[in-house]
Amino acid sequence: MFRPRRLRKNSAIRDMVRENHLSVKDFIYPVFVEEGEGIKKEIASMPGIFRYSLDQIDQELQEVVDLGIPSIMLFGIPKNKDAEGSESWNDEGIVQQAIKYIKNKFPQLYVIADVCFCEYTDHGHCGVIVNQDVDNDLTLTNLEKQSLSMAKAGADLLAPSGMMDGMIATMRDALDLNGHSNMPIMSYAVKYASAFYGPFRDAADSTPSFGDRRTYQMDPANRIEALKETALDVEEGADILMVKPALSYLDILRELKDLHDLPMAAYNVSGEYAMIKAAAEKGWIDGEKVMLEKLISMKRAGADIILTYHAKEAARLI
Numbered sequence: 363m364f365r366p367r368r369l370r371k372n373s374a375i376r377d378m379v380r381e382n383h384l385s386v387k388d389f390i391y392p393v394f395v396e397e398g399e400g401i402k403k404e405i406a407s408m409p410g411i412f413r414y415s416l417d418q419i420d421q422e423l424q425e426v427v428d429l430g431i432p433s434i435m436l437f438g439i440p441k442n443k444d445a446e447g448s449e450s451w452n453d454e455g456i457v458q459q460a461i462k463y464i465k466n467k468f469p470q471l472y473v474i475a476d477v478c479f480c481e482y483t484d485h486g487h488c489g490v491i492v493n494q495d496v497d498n499d500l501t502l503t504n505l506e507k508q509s510l511s512m513a514k515a516g517a518d519l520l521a522p523s524g525m526m527d528g529m530i531a532t533m534r535d536a537l538d539l540n541g542h543s544n545m546p547i548m549s550y551a552v553k554y555a556s557a558f559y560g561p562f563r564d565a566a567d568s569t570p571s572f573g574d575r576r577t578y579q580m581d582p583a584n585r586i587e588a589l590k591e592t593a594l595d596v597e598e599g600a601d602i603l604m605v606k607p608a609l610s611y612l613d614i615l616r617e618l619k620d621l622h623d624l625p626m627a628a629y630n631v632s633g634e635y636a637m638i639k640a641a642a643e644k645g646w647i648d649g650e651k652v653m654l655e656k657l658i659s660m661k662r663a664g665a666d667i668i669l670t671y672h673a674k675e676a677a678r679l680i
């Protein structure tokens with residue numbers, strides 16, 4: 363009889379035959395920066411995660427560096443929002459300032475800019491509104507401006523999350539024509555219209571004031587469409603592909619990993635974080651163990667990179 367239990371006898375052998383490993387080097391830690399001064403505000407639905415103004419952010423970033431986390435992803439909360447989200451391409455906007463500040467003060471951090479408009483528009487949608495819907499091509503024009511402004515500020519990588527058609531080709535062209543041909547793009551290639559983003563929208567003040575995002579983000583029921591979205595992004599020149607959210611979409615992650623020879627990222631989103639925090643606070647689950655199990659499941663499904671609000675906690679445990 364073949365007895366698989368032979369290789370589970372004790373931790374020495376289990377360690378030797380373990381197929382996947384979490385490393386702090388896999389993590390990208392999302393950071394919320396808010397315009398203003400003296401701000402360090404915990405997000406109610408994301409215990410342990412704060413919005414910071416730049417004058418308050420050093421301790422947080424020092425911890426990230428000390429824990430060996432290589433990279434952060436910036437989300438900005440501007441003071442002024444308008445219909446087009448024009449603060450997003452202001453060279454002195456909050457994220458541009460943050461990039462310059464962080465690259466100067468913590469040069470070892472790899473700084474990623476999320477490229478989208480929902481944090482900057484007064485209606486909370488991810489682009490320019492025409493007839494009660496986001497206009498794809500007008501949004502692409504603004505996406506060029508935002509991308510170039512983030513690149514000029516010194517971002518190491520750009521991550522467009524708006525799910526506009528043609529966004530990767532548009533950014534690639536704009537970057538190449540303006541001296542940024544070495545700027546990598548991590549595409550939120552497969553981003554579902556998910557209720558798991560709820561806490562993030564509190565964090566970034568980006569809840570749509572009307573309607574929802576189903577005319578641009580994907581239907582959670584669809585798999586073949588994910589293959590198509592990804593094939594387009596690969597063709598348009600994406601350097602890294604992302605699946606978002608992570609947990610309910612590990613099947614998609616695995617499939618894309620098998621299909622493409624690009625690095626894959628999984629975004630362990632705000633609602634996934636909040637659920638663990640809430641259940642652990644009630645004493646219903648062991649929060650740390652569930653977190654690590656969840657993160658390793660993303661590796662097993664094929665993630666090379668994991669964006670997670672748990673990065674600091676996980677770094678302390680692995």
Ligand code: PBG
Pocket residue numbers: 476478479480488523524558559560561562563568630631632633
């Ligand atoms: C912006 C953006 C969102 C997230 C990342 N970038 C929100 C959204 O699409 O509503 C969600 C992240 C999270 O829930 O952790 N487009």
